[in-house]
């Protein structure tokens with residue numbers, strides 16, 4: 663079975679997202695833990711969270727993904743920005759305990775001129791002060807496109823962060839197809855090599871989710887612009903190969919493409935039809 667879904671708005675609550683996912687043929691989805699550019703978390707509605715957990719179990723969903731806000735920059739130079747990242751992650755992880763099995767997706771952040779090595783160290787520090795042994799949530803570092811001073815655009819950088827985290831069993835990786843293609847990993851012509859490199863550097867067993875996006879920009883452009891499946895430089899054939907790959911096909915795939923529910927329903931249908939049972 664293909665586990666496929668898309669990014670949904672959390673404005674109407676948790677259970678509503680589950681119902682919306684079902685209505686478009688999805689069996690996983692992603693949402694922001696708070697306004698992507700904002701700071702304030704909504705008060706956790708425990709009953710609503712439980713209703714979503716019940717719904718996802720009843721319908722055999724793959725793990726769902728909670729995405730940290732873009733404003734969270736673990737490797738900022740400004741100590742106040744890092745303190746904010748610490749606060750947000752702590753609050754989010756406490757809330758997400760009410761959604762057991764959820765994956766918490768985090769961007770490693772921007773080192774803003776301090777250098778990659780300092781960036782890596784600061785992300786690891788945030789994780790080491792935020793993760794708790796008793797938490798249920800797996801934290802996923804997302805592979806980035808490498809725009810600006812982004813950390814995490816190579817498998818080596820992701821591995822270097824993971825290596826420094828003490829609670830190893832709380833960590834995983836989310837691979838974004840648009841980002842890695844923009845970062846120079848040719849999943850169109852060399853998917854086997856890219857996966858081999860991921861496996862050697864990070865370990866494919868740590869890959870827990872995929873952001874399935876086509877890219878507006880070419881290979882190694884280091885630009886982060888998502889587009890709809892089959893309409894970008896990656897193309898439909900490479901996307902279909904990706905979801906069918908024996909080492910990837912079990913993962914939850916989440917679209918972060920432009921559009922509304924009608925567009926997502928069409929993309930989900932397209933990919934389900936292309937998935938080899």
Ligand SMILES: [Zn+2]
Nearest residue numbers: 729767769804
């Ligand atoms: Zn992301």
